Amino acid sequence: MTTLLKAQSLVRTLPLTVPVTLVQDISLEIDHGEFVAIMGPSGSGKSSLLYLLGLLDIPTSGRLWLDGQETSGFDEDTLADIRLSKLGFVFQFHFLLAEFTALDNVMLPMRKLAKLSELQIQQRAEQLLKDLGMADHRHKRPDQLSGGQRQRVAIARALANDPLIILADEPTGNLDSVSSANVKEILRDLATHQGKTIITVTHDPVFAKAADRRIGLVDGRIDDQWVHPGLQK
């Protein structure tokens, strides 16, 4: 497998009155099709690291390569364009747009990218929802769906522009066990059968077990010795 994402000495410090360092000197490489779980205690900088890897946040120092392209120094619009075409996000709370139907939510990133015709966009969105078992619910708005269904729509939306990487921030954190298992299977399947790279932040040891690799994070640094209590033998 080849390296898709490479971080070198990433540091993120919030410039407050007393500066707060969220991520300290993190270097890592993630390959194509790899399923990586980032774990760690609360406040260890898991989400902050995910935002840096997902180009949502800009590191205070350090370098980051995505698909062979160094992203340091890119302006906000260029980073937004990369996010649109190469990355997909799934959050703990589904974050679907409340006034839009499931289908519209999935079509939104494709409409923004504007590489397909409106008909093709609709067909692809319907197919994605169908693949995730949401075909019958495509015309429902988020408030008419269950938590698990919303998260599946959010995954479909993340997949809309056929991204290289899906970044998920505690995607099962707000779901019951059945829905969690369902989301875990979907993400695992995306990595195994569709070659998508999955980077997820999770507290859930069962979900983390599905990952190819687990990265422990303590106080903003990678700690290879840290193991989630639920995964300790």
Place this chain on the structure above:
Amino acid sequence: MRLQLGIAVTHLLARKRQTLVSLSGIVLGTAFFLAVSALMQGSEKDFIKRLVDNSPHITVSDEYRGADIQPADMKWPDAAVNIRSVKPQTEVRGIRGHQQKLAFIESIPGLRVAPALTGSVVLTFAGRIQGVSLTGLVPESMREVSSIEEKMIEGSLEALNVNPNGIIVGIGLINKFKLAMGRNVTVTTSDGVVRSMKIVGIFRTGTANYDETQTYALLKKVQSLLNRPNRVNRFVIQLNDPNKARDVATIIEQRIGYKSVSWLEASEDIMSLLTVRNVIMYSVVTAILVVAAFGIYNTISTIVMEKTRDIAIMKSMGFHASDIRLIFLSEGLIVGLVGSLLGILLGLGLMWILDQVTLPVSQFGGPTHLPVYRGQRQFFIAFGFAMISAIAASYLPANKGGRVHPVDILRGSM
């Protein structure tokens, strides 16, 4: 653009009540602006039309603007000359060489000119006395420059040619003296000349003072009465385009030397009053639209606040700050556009209602309906005002939305 517009429309439709309130502000602001300005502009135009129709566009009189230059001033132009007790030379008043000057004025395209001699006389009838202004005219040329013929309720200007001893008087004088057509009145000049003249025409302009104190007779008759043979003291000029009056008056005055006063100059105080009236109207209407703009600002600010999380999600998806700004600016634009168009429709409705209002006919004529003016300019101004208010009101919240940093929101939501 289509995507951003779609999101903007969805936001507005999801908040029907707030959107309707914002929309109502713009609709009412635009409609009232149109109705009020139609009435104001209508009355202004009606007033100016009366002013222009009832008075000469340019009057050339036998006066000069400045005092005569004294020979001592010409001799020592740079010296401090002080001449006391200057007494003007006694002269027969009137425009000198009026035939040549008349010929020059007639050579200017786009105008009609008539010579006149006006003087003060006293009219007496059955023991009643009234000082009036008697204008000597040539019916053929006066008809071309004055609307007096249209104001005749009995007789005509032509009657003066038929009866050279005839006089035309206003309805005010007729009522005051209890006169009638065909009756004789006595005319006495300041030189003591007394003549009996027959009433051959009665006019009504609607202006009481004019109808009581203006009289007309043949030019030659008046020249004889006032002892100014072959003299005129006024040129009355009508232009095809009354708006050129000021320029044409300047040209005439520069060329012939006599004071040429355009209707604009003569009515400057009234025109400045109309300007003040317009400033008041525009200020009030701007205030209405500013209040309406606050409604839009409030709605879009609320949407931006409520949608901060959605903005963060859209930005994480790959929307640019400019896309977000465009969404919220579009919301302002949509409210402005729909509001101003509905406002124009309502404004037209209000104008129609104003059109239906009938006024009692005055003794002297005048409008029987409210003067409602539907000028394109008013519609453009109303539309422009509404759009600018809406865009300005949505700019700040749109800009705020564009500046949302997704990580700040996502971190706060976890």
